[in-house]
Structure formats: structure tokens, C-alpha cells
Amino acid sequence: DYPGAPDSTVVRLRLPRALGSGDSIRIDMEWEARPSTTPRRQGRRGRHYDFAHWYPRIAVYDRGGWQHNALVPAGEFYGEFGTFDVTLVVRDDQVVGATGVPVAGDPGWARVRRSGSVIPQASAYGATRADGAPAPSGYRTVRWIARDVHHFAWSASPDYLYEGAAYVREAGERLPFRTWDTVAVHVLYRPGDEATWGNGIAVNRTIDALRWLEQAFGPYAYPQVTNLHRLDGGGTEFPMMMMNGSPSYGLILHELAHIYAHGILANNEWRSGWMDEGLASYLTNWAQGLTAQERAARVTLAPPRRVVTGYRGNAHTYAPGDAAGLNLVQLELSGRAEPIGTISHEFAEFTVYNTTIYSRAEQMFGALRDVIGDDAFRAFLRDYYRRWAFRHVDEVAMRASAERAHGRPLGWFFDQWIRGTGLVDYAMEGRQTVQRPDGNFATRVTVTRQGELAHPMPVGALADGVWTIGRAANPTAERQVVEIVTPSRPEEVRLDPLHVTADWDRRNDVFAPPFGPVKVVPDWPFLDQADRERTVLAVAPVAWYSAPGGATIGARVRSHYLNLVDRHELGLAFATRDPGRRIAGDGRESGSTAVSRIQGWARVENPTLPVLSRPLMGHAAGVAVLDGITMLDYRRTWDLSPFTFARGPRIAATAGVLAAVPFDRNFLPDNWKEVEMTELNATASARIPLGRMPASGPAPLDTLRVRAAAMAGYLTSESGVSGDRGYGRLEAEAIGVKYAADTATALMLRAFAGWNAGTPEQRTLRAGARDAIETFSQHWYRPSDAILRQDAVNYLPLGGAGLRAHAPDVFLAGALAVNGEVARRLYQLPDSWGRLGVWGGAFADVALVGGRHGSSFANPLVADAGVGASLRGRLFDRAVRLRVDLPVFATHPGQTFDGGASLAPRYVITLEDWY
Ligand SMILES: [Zn+2]
Structure with a gap:
């Protein structure tokens, strides 16, 4: 029967008898799948085929019961982990990229190799009996094995060109699950991509992204990663593989971050898109030094004015990057904001969904880093990975890791960001500077919360051209006093001087009664x-x-x-x-x-x-x-x-x-x-x-x-x-x-x-x-x-x-x-x-x-x-x-x-x- 009737894409099979714990059942199925000519994550053009979501997938049973939602544009499939043993029968001239390692047959890489080396990792899962499945004339078979994955995607095109390399990790960290010291990197690109993907560009960017993500989460949990040029624009990750529309470093970082957050740490994308999209977006910006925290670390004084020439140059406008997040402020003030934790298809519209689970959730991870501090934030990501790899994660799992790293409860934080809407806004209510007996100056600043969201507000004092930053240590206090000590009398005192937080109203960040600055x-x-x-x-x-x-x-x-x-x-x-x-x-x-x-x-x-x-x-x-x-x-x-x-x-x-x-x-x-x-x-x-x-x-x-x-x-x-x-x-x-x-x-x-x-x-x-x-x-x-x-x-x-x-x-x-x-x-x-x-x-x-x-x-x-x-x-x-x-x-x-x-x-x- 069809639990989503009249939708017939989800089917429930009644078993002849109930399965006990540890029990198993074998199900044989026949089906046909054909990618559409309009690419949407999958697609076909000529003899290029991108196969994603192409076979009957098993629904996940988790804390919330059976999760059998159909595939909808907002949100991806939520799949069960397993071992995939897939034999592909393809035309002789096809070049194939897939989740897993090729254990028998030729994926065709060596024949179209442009540079680098081909490292198939065929014995990554040990010796496999290579059964020579017969193929009709003009065809060949390629058999793939993938373990601990919740999806198997593949792509084939006779035009693919190949570049490969080995990423070798220095021995070190041991994890409670298997990792490979050598990870094969496969890049498949299309003719005409030589200058953009080729010459090692995509290979090296994939390795750089992998290296950065390993220091964030821990050693990569698969023997290979494939990066191929798909028909659709944008990018989508699948286990061990990303199908990308461009070779940009940001996209590679984002999709590879998803192989961690969504692939290995498998959240239900449909219920909690913020867990993978928000985190992948935050990590992408972090790796490129683009988060507010990283930008602030490079800037000691107010950033330079936007450079505009001609008549427009007369206008006084935002400094670079300073208008970021204002669309979220506008959405909130218009009363149309929806909580990050909204189920994907229940958002009023697709752009509100995107803005919320990408941008606002990215803002949330930045806020979490401010709340628990840099070291704890790094420890949180590693704990989250180590404990939850190859399992289904939800807010409870993520919060538990953050709380372990922080050593204090964070329910208030996740409640306000995930289940509520609202703005961050703190005001400076008073300030007083006195010279201490040791000659230094102590500035005491009274900070009050005006917005709905609680945040540990940074407070800065500018003395001798340098900002000294203190923090309103108790994020949930309505009002607190922060003391900052500077060697000379501060020229300026303000909340969040480096614009690290989402504080929307910066007029009250200084003590300037009665009309503000x-x-x-x-x-x-x-x-x-x-x-x-x-x-x-x-x-x-x-x-x-x-x-x-x-x-x-x-x-x-x-x-x-x-x-x-x-x-x-x-x-x-x-x-x-x-x-x-x-x-x-x-x-x-x-x-x-x-x-x-x-x-x-x-x-x-x-x-x-x-x-x-x-x-x-x-x-x-x-x-x-x-x-x-x-x-x-x-x-x-x-x-x-x-x-x-x-x-x-x-x-x-x-x-x-x-x-x-x-x-x-x-x-x-x-x-x-x-x-x-x-x-x-x-x-x-x-x-x-x-x-x-x-x-x-x-x-x-x-x-x-x-x-x-x-x-x-x-x-x-x-x-x-x-x-x-x-x-x-x-x-x-x-x-x-x-x-x-x-x-x-x-x-x-x-x-x-x-x-x-x-x-x-x-x-x-x-x-x-x-x-x-x-x-x-x-x-x-x-x-x-x-x-x-x-x-x-x-x-x-x-x-x-x-x-x-x-x-x-x-x-x-x-x-x-x-x-x-x-x-x-x-x-x-x-x-x-x-x-x-x-x-x-x-x-x-x-x-x-x-x-x-x-x-x-x-x-x-x-x-x-x-x-x-x-x-x-x-x-x-x-x-x-x-x-x-x-x-x-x-x-x-x-x-x-x-x-x-x-x-x-x-x-x-x-x-x-x-x-
Ligand atoms: Zn994404």
C-alpha cells in the first residue's frame, strides 16, 4: 500500500511475518529508471547520464518512527546505511564514476587519463571474488562495492576525461571506525574543461578541501572521493562522490562538507536541513576565511569604505560585507520569518526555506562558536563526528556534542535558534572609565538585551589604535556589566566593534543618548x-x-x-x-x-x-x-x-x-x-x-x-x-x-x-x-x-x-x-x-x-x-x-x-x- 497516497512514489511492503531484532529478510525487486532530460540533480543529455535517486530506497526508522516522505524539491532523501554491491553493464566506451570502489571490470579511467595517476583502491574492502558477470558484445560490466553509505550514485559519459591523485594522510588520529591512510581522488570532467577543471585544478582543490575538512571533523571515512562535472548546475553530494556544475573551490568545499554532514553524519534533510546546509555553508566560509569571526580576526579597525567611482562615489554606503544578513533582518521585521526547524516543505516559499536553512543557520553556527568559544567549537565538531559517524543524527545528537564540548547546557541556544524566530539586538546602557592605581584604565559597560535572541555580546574599547575585546560572559542575562582594561583612556567604546554578531541594530551599540549616533x-x-x-x-x-x-x-x-x-x-x-x-x-x-x-x-x-x-x-x-x-x-x-x-x-x-x-x-x-x-x-x-x-x-x-x-x-x-x-x-x-x-x-x-x-x-x-x-x-x-x-x-x-x-x-x-x-x-x-x-x-x-x-x-x-x-x-x-x-x-x-x-x-x- 501507499502511505503517501495518492502519491505512489512511496510503497509499504507487508512482511509475511514480523522481523525480530537482528533478523533479516531478502527482497528481490525489478524496476526501471530513466533520468529526465531536464536535469534536476539527475539527468541525461546525449550519452551522458547522471544517476541519482535512481533505485528504490529503504526508509529510515528513527526516534520519530518511519520517515517515509517522498522526494520533494526542498530536502533530500533520508536513507538507511548499508553495503552496496552494484554491477553496472555499460557500453564499451563509457567512462564511469560512482559511489564505492571498482572491484571488478574497468571504469574506463586509465584510457582517458589526462594527468595524475589512477588509484582504483579495488582492495579497499579486502579481496573480493571478481565474478565475471557476462556482458553482451559491445558492453562491459563494472562491479562496485561501497560500505557504510546511505546512497549509491553514479554517472557515465563516453566523453569524460580523467585526472586522479592519492591523498595520503599523515598517521595520527585513530577513530572508532575504519579509515584509509590513502584516499583516492578521482576527477571526471568534460571536453572543454581542460583550463578550468583540468591541469590538476579540480584534483588539487578537492585535496585542499579534504585536508581542511579533516582538521575540522577528523579523518575521512571512505577510501575514495570522486568529483565529476554533472549536467545540472550547482552541486549535490552523494557518499564518496560529488556531482558539481563548476570546479569552484567554494562549491567543492560545500559539497565535500556535505559528505561529512549529511553523508557520514546522516541527518533527515527534510526535517532538519539546517544541520547539513547551515553547517556546510558555515564550514565553506570558515575554510575560506569569510565568516564574521575570520573577517574580524584580520581587521583591527573599521573596514575600509566601499570603493565606488564616478557620481555614485559621493554616496555614503555600507563597508564591504557589512550588508550581509540584512535580508534576514528584513524578513524578520516583515513578520514573515519562519523557524530554522521548520520542515522543509512547510516553508511558505522556496527562497524563505533557502534563506533560513542556509544563511540563518550559518549565522546560528557562528553564534554557537561565539557562545562556546573557538576551542570548544572545534572539539564539538570532532566529538560529533567521532560519536555519530554512520548513524542518523538529529538536533539531540548535535546538541549533546556541543554540550559535551562546552561543559554546560545549551538547550536555550538551540531552542531560540531552531524553534523560534527573532533578532539579536543588544544595547549599551551606560559606560564609565576610571584610572586604576596600576595606571591602566578600566571601562565598565552596562549591556542590556533588546532582541529576542540571547548572545554573548563582545564589547570593545579602542585605545592606541587597538581594540581590546571583552565579552558579556553570561549570554542569557538581560543586563550585565562588562569590564575592559586598556593601557590608556579609550577613544571609543562599542558593542561588537568588529561586526562579528548578528546584532541588527548597531545604533544602540554605543552610549550616545538621546538620538543615537x-x-x-x-x-x-x-x-x-x-x-x-x-x-x-x-x-x-x-x-x-x-x-x-x-x-x-x-x-x-x-x-x-x-x-x-x-x-x-x-x-x-x-x-x-x-x-x-x-x-x-x-x-x-x-x-x-x-x-x-x-x-x-x-x-x-x-x-x-x-x-x-x-x-x-x-x-x-x-x-x-x-x-x-x-x-x-x-x-x-x-x-x-x-x-x-x-x-x-x-x-x-x-x-x-x-x-x-x-x-x-x-x-x-x-x-x-x-x-x-x-x-x-x-x-x-x-x-x-x-x-x-x-x-x-x-x-x-x-x-x-x-x-x-x-x-x-x-x-x-x-x-x-x-x-x-x-x-x-x-x-x-x-x-x-x-x-x-x-x-x-x-x-x-x-x-x-x-x-x-x-x-x-x-x-x-x-x-x-x-x-x-x-x-x-x-x-x-x-x-x-x-x-x-x-x-x-x-x-x-x-x-x-x-x-x-x-x-x-x-x-x-x-x-x-x-x-x-x-x-x-x-x-x-x-x-x-x-x-x-x-x-x-x-x-x-x-x-x-x-x-x-x-x-x-x-x-x-x-x-x-x-x-x-x-x-x-x-x-x-x-x-x-x-x-x-x-x-x-x-x-x-x-x-x-x-x-x-x-x-x-x-x-x-x-x-x-x-x-
Ligand atoms: Zn548544500
Whole structure:
């Protein structure tokens, strides 16, 4: 019967009688196996065959009972150890590599040997009676024996070239299981690999990796190791053998590390991928000196800045390697992290699985090394190998070895990393330096835990150019004092100065109340800037013009940490002209004070609050006092996308409140009514990729974006002219963009429906523009007679019904609109600028409208059409849109910027786009 039914890849055989302990049974099976032409660990191309997972395997019975899961993409088979005696019948010209040693017949290596020597190790398991199994003519048989393996993989190709060598270990360590002082190294590569695999390159790298791993775990437990060039990319290990897609040293290290961790120390990959993938990844980096601990050992001061040339060189960015692990921080803060111990197929998506069991588990092994120390960590690996080789291992086995090496319980450590999610974050709460009678300086640092994960935090004091590192010895303490002694007064004291730990928030690693350490930089246009240890505070001048206030000048400061949290903006400017007195429509007269010439705004997004241990992700709020209006808003955003990393729809919902109160009519923009408004609003939007999603390479450009928005508010009028009333607006749009195969031609179609009632001018739906609240932060557009509102500048903040020939303040009661455009890329700017294209095209807009506020349309069917050019793409780190449209045709020319006839030359500039 089939325990995984309807899946039929796992079968249960009922025995005629129960087996006792030490009993055995012989089962004969016939089966057919054929590798697929699409390589996935196995595969075939021409007469090259990679056989993996090609025969019925026996399920493992362990602490958890029968483990009979089917083979799934995430996770590998969990196999029972045994002896394999395999006779392969192959064509005469095939060259074969396999798990085990060839005891009879010729694997074909000597015939295709390019260099080195062939050491078959045929008698590794003692003399075997070489039974000459008969082979049909044109075929030959090769018989292999492998002991203490849980899988048998093999590969054959007539094109393989062979290089081999003997790795001879110096006599020394004895293990409780058999090892071979001479290990044969076999490399099989393909024609064309001579310069990359050949000339001893792959052979020597395999030997180097073996030597490094032996000093980590102990002597290798098999008589041979084979490294061959498979059809699939990447790499997979099998006992005594790795099938690799490249000869890179990192890959060889990783796969050979797996022959230890997963091959000899056989964990259930499906339940505990972290035990082999995390450890193999950590060891790979360790061998190459790339772990945080090894990098820190080479660095005594802050690492050098990233070297970037050209305009980008102005940006202050992370030092090399310092951005590592930030994807894990982002995953955690987004609330989508899953514990390392999650069963592989239960991860929400493949990339979360990968990120977690490789990167986060690698981080975990680094943390374990910090907790138990270098010597104990080495002792742990050796104990783990010595005790558990050729057995099934699980977290209990690994933890027992770590605890033996450490001499103390580590349940807390494995619990927090394996079964929980969370962040490492420690803060320096206080520091005090005193000179001791012996002349040295003692610095006492109070360290408190802020994050969920406990860690023995290093604390450093920099004196005379050298960091002296102490450690918060009790990793599980919430608060402790660390003392560091230096020969002179320290210039700097900070937690984890060499960035060895996963501490995500390094702003609180120094004692710098109240706002934490700050890096002030010029806000270079179009560049992203970030710092691992400090808040980046980017300063830029701002200037704009308004008719009442004249030239208005000031400065804007934007700050953030890791481009992710505490995104703040603060602006202050002063109007150089006194607007004097202005008489309103109702005949009342008012003057402005100096105070209302001060323009200012502040925004926060994803803020950290002192009482909370984590930033409030998805929350944003702002206050603005601009042009005689006070505006307050708060917005909560939810990311409802089904996937975090995988390609798929991006779905978001927001809910917000907004209040706007005009207080100085002399400044009031000419598209604002003097009413107080309070509003609730909500939007839902989705960006859906269209077309076939390739497994790799660029995602399809074709997209469908849909958006729905609703707002409902109440307005009160001081003058009582328009009366107090409620208002509402609804709109929905769908935008589809389809590209031709060469991606240089695009077709855009937009459908829009909008309706509003009772809205004041600043919130009213417009024929071709976004409303005055949507454009409120645009200083060059908002104020009366602003630079972009001059008669000579036909600027349109494209939006509303999208009738782009029409002036911005053409109000509508409702509209059903279709906007279409065909565009062709005429020129692509060099990539050093980002990716910026110059596009040209033609457009047409058609709408059925209901006019409003004096925007009367003689005929409700409104249309325009024309040609245009745009600059579209990215300039350095920012998306850029600049359009110049020539709407030569308009059904209602009276509502256009320049009037004239239906067919007339006119132009419109916009900084928005629908692509
Ligand atoms: Zn791996």
C-alpha cells in the first residue's frame, strides 16, 4: 500500500511475518529508471547520464518512527546505511564514476587519463571474488562495492576525461571506525574543461578541501572521493562522490562538507536541513576565511569604505560585507520569518526555506562558536563526528556534542535558534572609565538585551589604535556589566566593534543618548545612502516660489536606518516676502503674521518607539504647515503579497486618516477651498506579473496593476458659504503594460472609473490631473503661482481620468475613461547612469465625463490624442519619469492648457507615468 497516497512514489511492503531484532529478510525487486532530460540533480543529455535517486530506497526508522516522505524539491532523501554491491553493464566506451570502489571490470579511467595517476583502491574492502558477470558484445560490466553509505550514485559519459591523485594522510588520529591512510581522488570532467577543471585544478582543490575538512571533523571515512562535472548546475553530494556544475573551490568545499554532514553524519534533510546546509555553508566560509569571526580576526579597525567611482562615489554606503544578513533582518521585521526547524516543505516559499536553512543557520553556527568559544567549537565538531559517524543524527545528537564540548547546557541556544524566530539586538546602557592605581584604565559597560535572541555580546574599547575585546560572559542575562582594561583612556567604546554578531541594530551599540549616533551627509540627488552603525541624516537645501510668499528657502533633512526603519523627514523654509493683505470672496480681510511665513513639515515611517523592542513596520504619519494649511495624516500599510521573494503578485492595502485645516487665506493655494476637512481613506492595490514566469533570468516585464481607492470625509466651512457637509470619492483603475519580445516596444492600456460628490476643490476628481492633496508635497506645484503653475509652463501632474490635454483644474463629478499608448524605445543611456531609456510614442484618451464646478463639457464624450516623448527608467538609484506630450487633438479645446481649435499645436509636461 501507499502511505503517501495518492502519491505512489512511496510503497509499504507487508512482511509475511514480523522481523525480530537482528533478523533479516531478502527482497528481490525489478524496476526501471530513466533520468529526465531536464536535469534536476539527475539527468541525461546525449550519452551522458547522471544517476541519482535512481533505485528504490529503504526508509529510515528513527526516534520519530518511519520517515517515509517522498522526494520533494526542498530536502533530500533520508536513507538507511548499508553495503552496496552494484554491477553496472555499460557500453564499451563509457567512462564511469560512482559511489564505492571498482572491484571488478574497468571504469574506463586509465584510457582517458589526462594527468595524475589512477588509484582504483579495488582492495579497499579486502579481496573480493571478481565474478565475471557476462556482458553482451559491445558492453562491459563494472562491479562496485561501497560500505557504510546511505546512497549509491553514479554517472557515465563516453566523453569524460580523467585526472586522479592519492591523498595520503599523515598517521595520527585513530577513530572508532575504519579509515584509509590513502584516499583516492578521482576527477571526471568534460571536453572543454581542460583550463578550468583540468591541469590538476579540480584534483588539487578537492585535496585542499579534504585536508581542511579533516582538521575540522577528523579523518575521512571512505577510501575514495570522486568529483565529476554533472549536467545540472550547482552541486549535490552523494557518499564518496560529488556531482558539481563548476570546479569552484567554494562549491567543492560545500559539497565535500556535505559528505561529512549529511553523508557520514546522516541527518533527515527534510526535517532538519539546517544541520547539513547551515553547517556546510558555515564550514565553506570558515575554510575560506569569510565568516564574521575570520573577517574580524584580520581587521583591527573599521573596514575600509566601499570603493565606488564616478557620481555614485559621493554616496555614503555600507563597508564591504557589512550588508550581509540584512535580508534576514528584513524578513524578520516583515513578520514573515519562519523557524530554522521548520520542515522543509512547510516553508511558505522556496527562497524563505533557502534563506533560513542556509544563511540563518550559518549565522546560528557562528553564534554557537561565539557562545562556546573557538576551542570548544572545534572539539564539538570532532566529538560529533567521532560519536555519530554512520548513524542518523538529529538536533539531540548535535546538541549533546556541543554540550559535551562546552561543559554546560545549551538547550536555550538551540531552542531560540531552531524553534523560534527573532533578532539579536543588544544595547549599551551606560559606560564609565576610571584610572586604576596600576595606571591602566578600566571601562565598565552596562549591556542590556533588546532582541529576542540571547548572545554573548563582545564589547570593545579602542585605545592606541587597538581594540581590546571583552565579552558579556553570561549570554542569557538581560543586563550585565562588562569590564575592559586598556593601557590608556579609550577613544571609543562599542558593542561588537568588529561586526562579528548578528546584532541588527548597531545604533544602540554605543552610549550616545538621546538620538543615537548619526552620520550627516549631503542628500545627493538620485543616490541611496546607508550606514551599518549610524542613522544616516541627509541634508539638502530646498527652495520654491509662491506668489504670496515670494522666494521661499530652507532645508530638508531625511534620515533612516538601513533604508528600512525610522525613515524620517523634516523640512523648514521661510517665505522671504510678506504676503500683505488679501480680501477673500466674502469681503473679509486678513493679514499674515511672520509665523505663517514659516513653512515646515515632518514625516515618520516605520518608527522605533522607546517602549517597544521592535520598530512599528507599516506605520507612517506626518504633519505639514505649508501655504496657510495645517495637514495631519496617518497611514497603516499591510503587505498582503502571497510571497516575499518568489515572483508573483504584490498586493498591498492601506488605511489612513487625514485632516487639513487652512489657517491663513493669504497663502492659500488657488486650487484650495477654505474648508476644514477630516477624512478616512483606504486603498488596495496589486501588481500582477503577466506571462510565463521563467525559473531564472529576468521576470516578464508585462504587468497588470489594479488599484481601488475610497475616501469619505466631512468638511466644515468657516465662512459658511459652502456649508458643512460630508463628501466621498471612489475610484478604480487597471493598467496593463505589454512589451514586444525585444522589450523596446510597449503597449499600455488603462481603464479608469471615478466618482465623487460633495468634495471640496482640493479633493475633487480631475480630467487629467491628481488632486491638490495628492500633490500637496510638491513645493514647485502646490503654492499659488508656483513655478510649475506658471502660464508658460504647461505642467500636468498626470492622474484622474487621464485626459492629458486638459488643464489640471478641470473638475469632474465622475468619469469612465480609457487611456492607451504605444511607445518605442529610441535610445538607451549607458548603464553607468542606471538604466534610462528615451521613448517616443502616440497616445489617445477617451472618457465619458460628468462635469462639475464650472467645468462644463458640451458633450460628455471627451477625447484627446497626440504624440509624446519620455525619459523612463532609473537614474542611479531612483526611478525617473519625464514626459513631454503633444496632444494635438482635443474634443473640448476650451478646457485645455492653451485653448485654440480642436486640432492645434499644444504641449504638456509631466513627471508621472503609467508604466
Ligand atoms: Zn548544500
